[in-house]
Amino acid sequence: MTPADFYTEGVDLVDTKAPDVEISKMWETRKFQARLVNPANRRKLSVIIVGTGLAGGAAAATLGEAGYNVLNFCYQDSPRRAHSIAAQGGINAAKNYRNDGDSTYRLFYDTVKGGDYRARETNVYRLAEVSANIIDQCVAQGVPFAREYGGLLDTRSFGGVQVQRTFYARGQTGQQLLIGVYQQLERQVAAGTVKMHTRHEMVELIVVDGRARGIVTRNMVNGKVEAWTADAVVLATGGYGNVFFLSTNAMGCNVTATWRAHRKGAHFANPCYTQIHPTCIPVHGETQSKLTLMSESLRNDGRIWVPKRAEDCAKDPREIPEEDRDYYLERIYPSFGNLVPRDIASRQAKNMCDEGRGVGPAVRELDPDGNEKLVRRGVYLDFADAIERLGQSAVAGKYGNLFDMYQQITGENPYEVPMRIYPAVHYTMGGLWVDYDLQSSITGMYVCGEANFSDHGANRLGASALMQGLADGYFVLPNTINDYLADAPFEKLADDHPDVVEAVTSAKARIDKLLSIQGTRSVDSFHKELGHIMWEYCGMERTEAGLIKAIGLIRELKEEYWSNVRVTGVNEDFNQALERAGRVADFFELGELMCIDALHRRESCGGHFRAESQTQDGEALRHDDEFLYVGAWEWGGEGSKPILHREPLNYKAIELKQRSYK
């Protein structure tokens, strides 16, 4: 089999919504061109929004304020729990409060470059443009950003950029921004403009005459499967990192909403673009359920090493003399050392462990060939030098909360014993394809935040995920969706409309099927095995042979799933096994598409190292001549190949360059 055997070629895509004017005038022009809906008519229109994180919650609150009838859904018990809450570092904004030469253009430039020139420049420019408004908005809502003694906002530099443009709220910026969003959302709930449906999971999209007109949800308390119709649908359902089973995502994060939409016609763009974060707490054993991230700032003072010899790996690290240690990042990348970008730090840690020089507990791994092996998955992040140089209290002042968190989870004191870290899946840059208006390839369906693909290219810079979620939710979508809603009134849909009935029936049939299999293996055991395959073959380093193999393994596992999974209980109940079963079923299909996307993209780019595409000294090699495009995949139908549509990337406002960190 060759890569081309796995997909069919489609026609090229273009974004028709970005006006053909100079980039700095584009958003203003589009806002003026977009048709408006007058306030009296907004009351007659309804919008479904799925997700209550920064993007979904902000969109719901803002459209509610504008006077639309908003129906908002989330799977958690409260909108305040969406996983935006876990972001630590901060949020970028081109405020230039530091007078350090920051500007809209510089934020735009840094974001496109950080994304390794695989993002759409028009969307990124707009992101940089609205970033300043976000900070104003959040402060007005009472978000307690860090302040200086004069009462003005503090900022710091983050993610290797040279300006201090990152606003932050201790180590919990995501939580504070989300609580701000949540408060605005609850205010609209009280005002009656937003109807909130918690513990509801979207399980199907309703499409009528080519337009998205509603969703089907499962009530997670009593199992009721019901249809909701509206004039437009917005998905803000986050990323799909949990396809790897272990990730820094919340346990409930899933791809079901976007995947169901994909199967109904929404193109899925760049699914293989995932971000692996280098500083997470390593896996402790087979029962590990999730991974915890620790701020990357630790690499500013910690030194990363592994023993030179595999036989030293089980020793107490303090007894390994200096000459037997391999500070491999400092050795391979003398100028950047421990501060190389996320992708390089991650890949080298995996290489060290694959060589047998990892540290920490040896964890049983079932490799996808079915062979058992014991592997130590961890590298040391050592603060001994920093403690000697700065003193323990200075180190505690900088990193105290992280050290405490590490000790709580591992039971080891990092002031005395080096920390152990290992990379983990953290964010997914890929997502549903959208145009400049954030409209997907299904008319009337919009996609915001991590769920879309548009702003981060092949790699996301630190402190830009929060920025994108809020930009989409507060400022972009509310100014573009009106252009579509201006077509109203739309046909009223009866509950017995054939397309509504079909969506509900198929959702119920899927649930019944999962419950009827009554096999012998738990949902989690399948999910873990899928995760192993994805991590091994579609993780940091990929090869053509590995990806082809992975596709075969996923197909076999999926077949076994549909004949041997055991889902206990019934639908008409609070049934967490059933919830997971539906999500994992979609992860199989997504996993296969991710591998196909990775297989066709024969270049090393952003977070992805493709072994066949490297420089003579083993560094990532991008191929702008062949792959300067967005790969947007159309669902080919059950059992058929996906169809690849290319959206060429035209960089007019920025010059293409190769990254180098040697």
Added chain:
Amino acid sequence: MKLKLRIWRQAGPNATGRMVDYDIDGVSEDMSFLEMLDLLNENLTEANQEPVAFDHDCREGICGMCGVVINGVAHGADKMRTTTCQLHMRSFEDGATIEIEPWQAGAFPVLKDLAVDRTAFDRIIQAGGFISSNTGSAPDAHATPAPKLEADVAFDNATCIGCGACVAACPNSSAMLFTSAKIQHLALLPQGQPERYSRVKSMVAQHDAEGFGNCTNIGECAAVCPKGIPLESISQLNKDLVKSLFMKDGK
């Protein structure tokens, strides 16, 4: 580790619940408490029995979705501040018996087993736990400086994750610590001043309407709060509440 678990099982909101005993083996001390429950659930699934329902999501102590009473203590740790997901099995002795119950409060009805309905918290926020500021209407972020010392206390209160441990720990099932944290967060920022006194009146009224009890300064809430919201926040709430009584409605 081998453990004996006694877990509250309740089929649904209106069903009668009871404690059920389970033996579990092969628990590692590096597991989190919820991973131990995962293991139990895998064992139950293997035996074709229904797993124990419990709420959880981020598993890094920030979303506030998890929370059970462990050996009589909300979130289960008496010496450190933690959420249930960040409690690890090394805190328990091999062979120990662990009792696991849901949050118990009239305003938090049990949905199933260890999962409860906390939507009352959302309704308290709806009653005024916000600053009325529409998208797009904000002045520049530096237009109003906020004094750092007060902003820091506002922040301390804003760290509340809405888990509900305070209610579970309180003999009166009061949600005053939760309510006061939001009131203090917003009352200490310049942006929160216009609605300061109407907010405290309406949020406390909603708190009472939900069926939460009154605060009698026992302090169990602050002792189990994973984020360290101090009892002092309730005093500050009371101060604002008393002041608000001398103000007209809408102020």
